Amino acid sequence: MTARILVADDDPKHAQLIRLYLEREGHQVLTVGDGRSALDVARSRKPDLLVLDVMMPLVDGLDVCRILRAESDVAILLVTARSSENDMLLGLDIGADDYMAKPVSPRELTARVRALLRRAGAGEGGLLQVGDLEIDAGRFEVRMRGEAVTLTAKEFAILELLAKEPGRVYTRGQIIDKAFGFEHDVSERTVDAHVVNLRRKVEQNPAEPEYVQTVYGRGYRMAEH
Amino acid sequence: MTARILVADDDPKHAQLIRLYLEREGHQVLTVGDGRSALDVARSRKPDLLVLDVMMPLVDGLDVCRILRAESDVAILLVTARSSENDMLLGLDIGADDYMAKPVSPRELTARVRALLRRAGAGEGGLLQVGDLEIDAGRFEVRMRGEAVTLTAKEFAILELLAKEPGRVYTRGQIIDKAFGFEHDVSERTVDAHVVNLRRKVEQNPAEPEYVQTVYGRGYRMAEH
DNA sequence: CAACCTGTGAAGAACTTGTGGCCTCATCGC
DNA sequence: GCGATGAGGCCACAAGTTCTTCACAGGTTG
Numbered sequence: 001m002t003a004r005i006l007v008a009d010d011d012p013k014h015a016q017l018i019r020l021y022l023e024r025e026g027h028q029v030l031t032v033g034d035g036r037s038a039l040d041v042a043r044s045r046k047p048d049l050l051v052l053d054v055m056m057p058l059v060d061g062l063d064v065c066r067i068l069r070a071e072s073d074v075a076i077l078l079v080t081a082r083s084s085e086n087d088m089l090l091g092l093d094i095g096a097d098d099y100m101a102k103p104v105s106p107r108e109l110t111a112r113v114r115a116l117l118r119r120a121g122a123g124e125g126g127l128l129q130v131g132d133l134e135i136d137a138g139r140f141e142v143r144m145r146g147e148a149v150t151l152t153a154k155e156f157a158i159l160e161l162l163a164k165e166p167g168r169v170y171t172r173g174q175i176i177d178k179a180f181g182f183e184h185d186v187s188e189r190t191v192d193a194h195v196v197n198l199r200r201k202v203e204q205n206p207a208e209p210e211y212v213q214t215v216y217g218r219g220y221r222m223a224e225h
Numbered sequence: 226m227t228a229r230i231l232v233a234d235d236d237p238k239h240a241q242l243i244r245l246y247l248e249r250e251g252h253q254v255l256t257v258g259d260g261r262s263a264l265d266v267a268r269s270r271k272p273d274l275l276v277l278d279v280m281m282p283l284v285d286g287l288d289v290c291r292i293l294r295a296e297s298d299v300a301i302l303l304v305t306a307r308s309s310e311n312d313m314l315l316g317l318d319i320g321a322d323d324y325m326a327k328p329v330s331p332r333e334l335t336a337r338v339r340a341l342l343r344r345a346g347a348g349e350g351g352l353l354q355v356g357d358l359e360i361d362a363g364r365f366e367v368r369m370r371g372e373a374v375t376l377t378a379k380e381f382a383i384l385e386l387l388a389k390e391p392g393r394v395y396t397r398g399q400i401i402d403k404a405f406g407f408e409h410d411v412s413e414r415t416v417d418a419h420v421v422n423l424r425r426k427v428e429q430n431p432a433e434p435e436y437v438q439t440v441y442g443r444g445y446r447m448a449e450h
Numbered sequence: 451c452a453a454c455c456t457g458t459g460a461a462g463a464a465c466t467t468g469t470g471g472c473c474t475c476a477t478c479g480c
Numbered sequence: 481g482c483g484a485t486g487a488g489g490c491c492a493c494a495a496g497t498t499c500t501t502c503a504c505a506g507g508t509t510g
Contacts, residue, residue: 043323044333046336152455153456154455155455168364169364169365169366171250172249173249173250173335176332177332177335177336184332186456186457186458189458189459189499192501193502194457195499196502197455214498214499214500215365216377216464216497216499217465217466218251218365378466378467380466411469412468412470414468414488417490418489419467419468420488420489421488421489421491431489439487439488441475441488442486442488
């Protein structure tokens with residue numbers, strides 16, 4: 001399960017370390033250096049999980065946590081240098097989902113992140129089914145009429161996004177944001193190109209798609225079956 | 226969710242860039258180059274959202290924000306070159322809903338705009354129902370007797386407008402304004418043409434429409450059911 | 451370096467939109 | 481009633497957009 005994670009830490013070296021650990025796990029990571037930016041970015045990019053340092057300039061981690069908890073249910077992992085029992089209880093009280101003391105070990109970090117994402121994404125389930133199309137999100141596997149289909153990463157991401165909510169129309173911009181991940185800035189034609197390839201692999205007759213359909217002037221959607 | 230957005234920026238190149246980004250998301254965009262025009266146009270066209278540059282001739286963005294906030298609850302996104310904390314807090318204090326520093330990245334802009342519109346348009350809800358006709362505004366979907374009907378953008382806009390208030394009569398001029406958006410200058414016959422096409426798709430017998438009805442000499446309305 | 455994935459521009463197809471025109475039909479004055 | 485008048489229905493075509501598809505240029509990976 002790959003996720004979008006925002007890391008907020010005022011020590012750039014520490015932030016880069018955490019980014020490295022998480023990217024090795026296949027996650028998309030964005031870092032900021034103060035609480036104010038953490039709030040802004042969390043609101044605008046809507047990550048799946050926040051790794052928050054407690055001590056930060058402008059707005060501290062506990063406040064960021066408190067504020068965000070009031071507006072969304074994003075998963076939050078607090079990190080602190082002070083390994084006091086007090087801080088921890090305070091953090092969990094405020095609505096953090098988990099808590100770690102510095103120094104951060106890679107094993108512990110990735111284990112806790114995995115656990116949090118599993119909890120948060122419990123509703124996502126592994127297997128998506130639309131008509132004769134099966135998508136196993138955990139295994140990156142797709143089957144059409146029982147037959148395995150090999151997709152590239154982007155193709156899979158687009159298919160998965162659309163299949164999560166059949167009938168819903170996504171603009172090309174939304175597909176770039178949500179399927180390719182933030183920090184991605186590509187032409188909207190690129191989405192078309194991937195869709196062409198996707199249809200070639202998934203549709204019986206790509207000229208009249210039964211699954212990945214175009215909604216003229218708006219974007220694409222998965223047909224309801 | 227498509228919205229009417231007014232962009233106020235004294236740098237025409239920057240304004241065009243923002244227009245481009247927003248239009249790619251499907252919004253209707255109008256641009257002005259100074260604070261005085263921003264006030265005028267905001268009052269006369271009543272956009273859903275304002276993207277305001279802080280530094281502008283005649284009346285600056287902060288003043289425009291302050292003045293408009295006193296008279297309406299339009300969503301306001303401030304943009305500034307000065308990325309100082311001060312400005313930002315001042316902006317939010319004055320009543321702006323969100324705040325961005327230049328240079329503006331397309332993803333950040335569209336993400337913030339989406340968030341603002343979602344917040345502002347919380348009451349818009351999704352599903353309109355009139356008789357056997359269902360309109361899902363969020364998904365751009367229309368069903369008649371449960372069967373999906375494919376409409377063009379204009380057809381959908383007209384149908385949605387009329388369905389929001391069944392029984393109310395809209396003149397062709399009002400339909401052009403409210404359904405097609407500002408910046409639109411077309412003949413009133415155009416509305417007739419769209420209505421003809423709409424009826425072909427939605428009505429059982431287009432000659433005796435049960436939904437989109439003509440009010441002779443006035444305009445059109447959605448029948449009450 | 452070979453194979454493959456990803457992103458882009460361009461040509462052409464498909465679709466939408468706007469308009470003029472012609473015909474039908476509602477309305478009103480007689 | 482009955483025409484005159486003009487509003488609305490509907491068609492066909494032109495112009496403008498948007499999508500599909502392809503070929504190709506980096507980039508990555510193994």
